[in-house]
Amino acid sequence: MNWGYRIVVAFGLGVAFILFLVWKTMQVDIEMVESNYYEKEMAFNGKLQATANANALATKVSVVKQDQQILLKIDSTTAAAITNAEVHFYNPASEKSDRKLNLAASNNGLYIFPVAQFNKGKYIAKISFTSARKNYYTEEVIFIP
Secondary structure (H helix, E strand, O other): OOHHHHHHHHHHHHHHHHHHHHHHHHOOOOOOOOOOHHHHHHOHHHHHHHHHHHHOOOOOOEEEEEOOEEEEEOOHHHHHOEEEEEEEEEOOOOHHHOEEEEEOOOOOOEEEEEHHHOOOEEEEEEEEEEEOOEEEEEEEEEEEO
């Protein structure tokens, strides 16, 4: 075999390898962390103020896994005046495992969620609520084994 043929064969194998890599990368499912990241960035200053409000609470918002339940505890006086509240259990590994739940005003400030409705893994509980015309936001990490 002539050296010219070897160069053509090596070049052809290189092109085939690159085409194979392109094909494999096209098969990978790419999930963005946030689908509407631009709108979320525009609302970031409001989120900073809401986080400062949550940090200023006398009793911090807590999320704890206990037995087969996830307990969310908000100060009872703050929870009684809630007008708009949402908990987003964000799973960084899979968007399909995310859960968004609305909360209503509560006299004791205790919210209970069954663990059975969650997949195993790490969740970030993004808690946002409005109470007495002030916005509050906090995040807590929780693991579901």
